[in-house]
Amino acid sequence: MNTNFLLSPPVAFGLFLLIVFLVYRFFRKRAAKGKDHTGKYLPYSGGQNLPLVEVQLSYQEYFRLGLLFGLIHVSTLVISLMPLQVESHKIGIFYLAALSVSAFGLVRGKSNKDWK
Numbered sequence: 104m105n106t107n108f109l110l111s112p113p114v115a116f117g118l119f120l121l122i123v124f125l126v127y128r129f130f131r132k133r134a135a136k137g138k139d140h141t142g143k144y145l146p147y148s149g150g151q152n153l154p155l156v157e158v159q160l161s162y163q164e165y166f167r168l169g170l171l172f173g174l175i176h177v178s179t180l181v182i183s184l185m186p187l188q189v190e191s192h193k194i195g196i197f198y199l200a201a202l203s204v205s206a207f208g209l210v211r212g213k214s215n216k217d218w219k
Contacts, residue, residue: 171209178202 108114181198185191 167209167212171206174202174205
């Protein structure tokens with residue numbers, strides 16, 4: 104079998120997926136069985152029983168969070184794809200500084216309730 108065929112991304116992914124599935128099945132059968140506990144399905148709270156607090160975010164807060172998420176991911180992609188010459192390092196530093204200002208504005212910006 105040709106090694107280049109095994110190293111092609113679809114075949115390598117399939118082999119890796121098969122190996123992970125087999126390891127999962129192997130250890131699942133050997134794992135200790137325990138009693139089902141109601142706390143198992145609760146979010147982690149450091150062992151404390153936290154009082155239920157209803158928090159409802161507005162659309163503006165979701166929008167700002169989505170913009171921040173997109174900004175961080177696109178900036179990571181752009182910086183990671185920049186060439187390694189010295190000139191691009193200066194551009195990269197300027198780009199990161201501008202992104203820092205944008206991220207700071209999204210995190211510390213006023214929500215609609217602050218403007219009223």
